[in-house]
Amino acid sequence: MSYLANFRVWRGDSSGGALEPYEVEVNEGEVVLDIVHRLQATQAPDLAVRWNCKAGKCGSCSAEVNGRPRLLCMTRMSTLPPDEPVTITPMRTFPVLRDLVTDVSFNYTKAREVPSFIPPAGLKPGEYRMQQADVNRSQEFRKCIECFLCQNTCHVVRDHEENKPSFSGPRFLMRVAELDMHPLDAAEDAGLDRKRTAQEEHGLGMCNITKCCTEVCPEHIKITDNALIPLKERAVDRKYDPLVWLGAKISRRK
Ligand code: SF4
Numbered sequence: 001m002s003y004l005a006n007f008r009v010w011r012g013d014s015s016g017g018a019l020e021p022y023e024v025e026v027n028e029g030e031v032v033l034d035i036v037h038r039l040q041a042t043q044a045p046d047l048a049v050r051w052n053c054k055a056g057k058c059g060s061c062s063a064e065v066n067g068r069p070r071l072l073c074m075t076r077m078s079t080l081p082p083d084e085p086v087t088i089t090p091m092r093t094f095p096v097l098r099d100l101v102t103d104v105s106f107n108y109t110k111a112r113e114v115p116s117f118i119p120p121a122g123l124k125p126g127e128y129r130m131q132q133a134d135v136n137r138s139q140e141f142r143k144c145i146e147c148f149l150c151q152n153t154c155h156v157v158r159d160h161e162e163n164k165p166s167f168s169g170p171r172f173l174m175r176v177a178e179l180d181m182h183p184l185d186a187a188e189d190a191g192l193d194r195k196r197t198a199q200e201e202h203g204l205g206m207c208n209i210t211k212c213c214t215e216v217c218p219e220h221i222k223i224t225d226n227a228l229i230p231l232k233e234r235a236v237d238r239k240y241d242p243l244v245w246l247g248a249k250i251s252r253r254k
């Protein structure tokens with residue numbers, strides 16, 4: 001079954017733009033990215049869109065469909081009302097380069113600010129042993145395809161450019177949480193307190209656990225429940241642990 005549908009696609013660049021109306025054919029089984037490709041092939045050859053896999057795995061086709069952050073290649077046309085215009089806009093949190101393509105380098109900057117796994121002393125790769133439960137915990141976070149839809153959705157930065165320097169966003173707080181929970185990560189031995197950096201450098205305290213990031217994650221990672229809330233609990237435990245408090249007091253006296 002084919003039908004003609006109305007679309008409004010944001011066209012423009014960093015200096016400004018507007019929604020442009022288009023009427024495009026839709027066929028059974030198609031996703032929004034198919035429509036964007038048909039638009040490029042028939043009416044708007046210069047329409048810019050970023051995509052690679054068309055299988056929900058590369059994380060590059062992130063945009064907003066009817067105002068909701070989505071992967072264009074995983075949004076079936078059959079899930080959208082056929083008699084209403086479909087609006088396609090670029091992710092709002094990141095600067096527009098052109099049309100549906102945004103500059104997501106904010107995320108690469110934040111990624112570089114999280115120190116990587118620190119191997120334990122005296123063990124070579126291949127000698128690491130850990131409980132299956134710990135492996136499973138990390139595996140969930142490792143499903144991330146870096147689409148940055150969670151980063152785009154989080155209200156801490158979505159309309160607050162001023163918060164970007166001090167907030168790493170859910171994807172990278174999740175990375176800190178993963179490493180902090182890793183039983184073999186030797187950060188503390190190396191003098192790195194990941195809980196402290198989560199609070200002081202990555203803005204964990206600005207997250208008020210609204211779970212909007214979790215709702216848009218195409219990999220269904222429970223970002224808030226399994227990463228952010230446990231990290232908050234661990235950071236608070238550290239801050240209010242009476243032994244830590246006593247230790248800090250004694251070292252201050254020294
Ligand atoms: S749970 Fe935290 S990180 Fe996720 S959207 Fe809400 S404030 Fe942002």
Ligand code: SF4
Nearest residue numbers: 144145147148150217
């Ligand atoms: S956590 Fe989910 S929403 Fe966020 S970047 Fe990874 S896959 Fe995308």
Ligand code: FES
Nearest residue numbers: 053054059061073
């Ligand atoms: S094109 Fe790869 S996730 Fe959509």
